[in-house]
Amino acid sequence: MDIKEIIKPENLVYKKTGLMTDNPLSYCPGCGHGTAHRLLMEVVDELGIVEDTIGVAPVGCSVLAYDFMNVDMQGAAHGRAPAVATGIKRCWPDKYVFTYQGDGDLAAIGTAETIHACNRGENITIIFINNGIYGMTGGQMAPTTLPGMRTTTSPYGREVEMMGNPLKITELIAQLPGVHYVTRHAVHTPRAVRKTKKAIFKAFEVQKEKKGLSFIEIVSNCNSGWKMEPVASNIWMEDNMFPFYELGDIKIDGQLVTK
Amino acid sequence: MAKFRGAIVVDTEHCKGCGVCVPACPSQVIGLAEEVNSKGYHYSFMANPEACTGCANCSIVCPDGVITVYKVKLEV
Ligand SMILES: Cc1ncc(C[n+]2csc(CCOP(=O)(O)OP(=O)(O)O)c2C)c(N)n1
Ligand code: SF4
Ligand code: SF4
Ligand code: SF4
Ligand SMILES: [Mg+2]
Numbered sequence: 001m002d003i004k005e006i007i008k009p010e011n012l013v014y015k016k017t018g019l020m021t022d023n024p025l026s027y028c029p030g031c032g033h034g035t036a037h038r039l040l041m042e043v044v045d046e047l048g049i050v051e052d053t054i055g056v057a058p059v060g061c062s063v064l065a066y067d068f069m070n071v072d073m074q075g076a077a078h079g080r081a082p083a084v085a086t087g088i089k090r091c092w093p094d095k096y097v098f099t100y101q102g103d104g105d106l107a108a109i110g111t112a113e114t115i116h117a118c119n120r121g122e123n124i125t126i127i128f129i130n131n132g133i134y135g136m137t138g139g140q141m142a143p144t145t146l147p148g149m150r151t152t153t154s155p156y157g158r159e160v161e162m163m164g165n166p167l168k169i170t171e172l173i174a175q176l177p178g179v180h181y182v183t184r185h186a187v188h189t190p191r192a193v194r195k196t197k198k199a200i201f202k203a204f205e206v207q208k209e210k211k212g213l214s215f216i217e218i219v220s221n222c223n224s225g226w227k228m229e230p231v232a233s234n235i236w237m238e239d240n241m242f243p244f245y246e247l248g249d250i251k252i253d254g255q256l257v258t259k
Numbered sequence: 260m261a262k263f264r265g266a267i268v269v270d271t272e273h274c275k276g277c278g279v280c281v282p283a284c285p286s287q288v289i290g291l292a293e294e295v296n297s298k299g300y301h302y303s304f305m306a307n308p309e310a311c312t313g314c315a316n317c318s319i320v321c322p323d324g325v326i327t328v329y330k331v332k333l334e335v
Pocket of ligand 5: 102103104129130131132133134135142
């Protein structure tokens, strides 16, 4: 069969959602931020809620998320996205409000805003991209950096005795009663992508039913900061990040998942 | 069992040659071109087009969303 007979509009099975703009993504080749953006926009598209969705962009590599996601968006000062989202949601309780934040943004400078928005049980969705590093500023150590992991500010590897332990902020916030749904995923393989998309659907469902805060961590690569090629960084992530940041549900329907 | 033939179209100008789609393909269809686009990236292409089943695995992992997938059911 000739390729031309296959490539016809009636045979289309997948194309980029129209809720991603045509602006070329500013991310490094192979960076999971792009995949995470697209999944989020696919869910908004498939739920038909584009007119009712408001996102809050962070500071970090995804600071320009509003140039890529074709929904209403607001920027926030570094780490303050959950506070800004709180204000938006309280003004418009029937809108779907999400934040999109890196680990430096959410688990370092924005720790207070994160914990308190979660503890208040704000009816928002937080998408947390954990790549264990400050990607944007050149690969400095983050609270989420693994023990022994090399960054520009831990060039011999993170020494726990001097630099402290990595912070599992997702497990921490899962303890808070206002938080309804907490789960950890990835976006580097087809299987992982499908699971993450399901989780985002569920998070928006939780928000629709006004059950409380939903929190999705996506463990992702920062191939530039980790100084690896994209495919190698994904393998390194499986071997090193996943044993520490275990994938799967942490809290469902307000109940901690016992493993 | 019904069989499918598929084909992908890569927006070669916006592909960053990251290679993430290559191991995502269960049928070893995709290769990275020797040539580069205007940004200097070795864009992806169907090196083995007959093997494509149109499963869309490559397109859903592509960080830049540059792969479009088509699929037809073969009469058997
Ligand atoms: C108030 C303030 N402090 C520090 C910075 C510098 N800064 C910009 S991005 C960033 C870290 C971002 O890391 P992360 O949130 O993990 O995002 P990534 O780039 O890794 O996706 C820092 C410290 C800033 N822009 N504003
Ligand atoms: S620096 Fe890291 S997080 Fe930022 S775009 Fe590059 S790979 Fe992605
Ligand atoms: S995953 Fe996308 S950007 Fe990367 S090589 Fe494949 S088609 Fe190009
Ligand atoms: S659609 Fe499936 S079989 Fe075809 S190139 Fe993509 S991953 Fe491979
Ligand atoms: Mg980061």
